[in-house]
Amino acid sequence: MANPWSTLADEDLTPESVHAHLDPCADDRWVAAACFDRLVFDIATQRTLIDIGLQRSASALTRTCDIYSNTASSSQSNTNLLFDHFLREPLDAQVCHIRARLRERLDRLNTYVELQKELVAKGSEDADDEWEDDPWADEDLHHKxxxxxxxxxxxxxxxxxxxxxxxxxxxxxxxxxxxxxxLVERHGDILFPHRFTILESIPEHVPPSDYRQLLPIYDPLEDCERRWSSKVPRSDTDWTDNLDVQSTLEQVGIKPPPSHERIPGAVEAPLSSSALLRWYHAQIDRIISRTGNVDTALALTQHGASSGLSGLDEVGEDLSLLSRLVYDTPRPATEDEGHTLSGWSKMSPSEVVQSYLSKSTPATVVKNIQRLVIPYLFVLESRAERSHNPDPSLRNRLLYEYIVNASLEMAAPIFEASKPTLPVVERLIKDDEDLARIALALLYGSDSLDEWATMSRIFECMPAWDSVYIADADEEDEADTTITSLGTFVAPSTAQPRVTASDLLLFFQPLHASSLSRALDVLDVHLESGEILSRWNVPARLRWFLQSADDENEQRSWARRMARRAGGSSDEPDSPEEYEWLLEDMVKLSNAGGSGLRSAFGLIPKDEVISIFLSGLLNSGKFHIAETLLHKPDSKISLSPTAIEDICLSCSREFYDNATDGNYKVGDMSIAYNCLTVPRPSDRIVREQEFIEATSRICSFNVTSRPGIPISPIEIRLTKDRLSLISRVLSSNSEAYKHTEVILDLVRKLGFKGDPTAEIKTLGMIADVALQNEDFDRAYKIDKRIIDFVANLKDGGAEVGEEVKEVCWVACYQLGRQPEFEDVQKKLHLLGCALQLCPPERVVEILAAWRRVDEEDLEIREEELGSTKPLPSKNGRRGQTRPNEPGIGLKTIADRLQKHIPPSPLVHTPDAALLASKTFSHITANFPFSVRSSSRASQRSDGPASPMMNRVSLDQDDGRPSMQASRVIQKGIGWLIGADEE
Structure with missing residues (x-):
């Protein structure tokens, strides 16, 4: 049968039901255990269970107590007797353990009753604080x-x-x-090691006054923290409280009640005064960092200070200043910077001032300085005096430091609140000299490029020292020396890449009114110059005017930038009037003002500034504007025509040199060509235009500088021998030689206009290419043109140069000795001309070729006349006269030339014909094209000829060149200039 006690639910128990079920039971041990096992939610029922358990455990307590106390009749100690009893009667040991736990539970229950009184009272307060007309109250009550x-x-x-x-x-x-x-009052000895963990569990927003009794208190007598004490009212003591009983129970295997859990962070011993001060600091930081509530932290500080803990007074002062930073400094509602007391103590005074003003605007910065910064500076001065280290300059130093590091927009209102016209008591900066020093340092130390209006606002606040202005030359020299030194000081170096406003303030610190006044005059000029440069999109930092004051190259460089970049950011079309205004401003920057102070371009002469302006127009491609300004009747460009030509040529050549495409219809080459239309036409301008046209034509022939790389315009300009460009044109295009007039026009445009030598050389190159292509008719026409040109020179009484002669006779000789050229009469004519113009040492070899052609001519004539037997001659060769034409005997020609031919082994030398080839090679050494032998000449040869075989030799029997030598002469100069052999 089930025990009815075990079937009862805890919530069904009442004091009466407990008595009804347990009182009839005679087993005290079971009843005590039953009472200990039950935990209910009702105070009265729980107290009834504890009381019954204590009553029913009394019998076991009496037995064990008698055994423990009966030491006289036994030689054993009382603990041994008790141990033996517990071994014999383990249920008594269990009951004693239960009784000890029930007594502890009773103390807890009494504490709980007191807790409930406080909890009910707080619940009532919270209910009173709720809205009387809470719209959600009814719904909550319905659900609860x-x-x-x-x-x-x-x-x-x-x-x-x-x-x-x-x-x-x-x-x-x-x-x-x-x-x-x-709980702390009744069990303080248990909770004391965990006091700081408990305090940290209290939400930071709770005012310290609500838990004042929990806060650590400083004991001045002990110089440490005061302990918590327990006030648990126990009216009686029990035998189970005896330590011997508890140890004996543990020996027989009954575990004692578990000790209270030690939560991490427990601190057993009271804190010393220094450790307690650190705890207050940490707690204050925690409150501020998590809630930002400085007032709560201040209340905590006041509580600690009230107990006499030293060091918290200054903390309270810092918290008052910090509260101004937290509550009085404007900031967005969503922003939280996380200010803490430790962070505040680590901040330098300069950082504190910066923090006070970090959220200020130009409209509020003056007000914030007056209500936040000035009081803080007074506190610092007071602390310095209390520490016996007074610092009279502290206030001004920190304020000036903020101003020189502020933005121009933030600083301008401060200067306006410090004008010399205001009463001294109202001014933020009270000293006029300090006002000038700070302004000079701030402006020359600024990196701004577009705040010229703000800079002018600051300048308008400067004092005017009429009574102390520079009085004599010595003071003026001293002031100018100061300005020169300032330019050197702001110049960047490896040791100091950039000068800050703070550095400049140190520089201006020793200057007096006279030097400061001169510096303000210089500043006025620089501000005006800066506004002009900014207007034309080439702004410069204000300190640049100091750095470039004695640097002509730097001024010239900036003038070029101004001329080239002006108007670049405007979307409106450029107008001549706009550039006239630019020219006026550039000239203005080159002139000295009424005070004799040089402006931005003060080292550059006026004419050079105008030249720079014109160059800038041309380099920007604004040719129509340049033409308009140059040719208008009242032109402000007062330059000579030669100077204008020089500028236009220089700009054109710059575009030419930067061009990547030689076509003068597009790109930079087009700009270079159009640039030359700005000045009035002249010989130099026309020559440059023609050279650009020649460049464009050369590039159109696909001339290359390296295999696969088209020749660039700059390579064409840098070519020293421009005739070599013609040879490259002829070699790069197989049809180019057919356009003789085009090639000659190209030569003239390359700079050889009126140069007969260049034209003859060009014709010689064309004739040679035609010969290589076996275009003998065209080659003959070119050679005839060369011959006529030389004849006209002679007929006109002009002296024919050696180079012209050499080109003429070599060209005639090369074509006249070609076997593939079948017109014998033309060949004789060419070789005759070659004999007339060649040098004496070349006559024999040319004459040998002439003889061969002459023999061919005789054979042809004999065939035409039907003659079968040639007329004999005394040297065994054919007759000396030709039918149907006057006879010119070979001996007669030899006799006529004999006086010009000194005795020479040339006739018997194997390299006689090679000398002729080398002669032509000397003339055309720079021609890159290769000479190709004719197909018929190749067919007549015995085999391919190597360069070593190409040396010409004479037949020892008849004095004529051999077939191999003839083949070499036919090939011309190809192998000599590195052409490939086939």
Missing amino acids: GGQEDKSTVLSIPDFLTDDLPVTALSLAAQEQLPALGV
């Missing part, structure tokens, strides 16, 4: 079944079984501070 019980934050079973430190942390986290106070 009535008024919510504010006292149910702890249940009896939880409170009786949980460790007290855990319960204390839970109450702290739920802000049940009165109940927590009761």
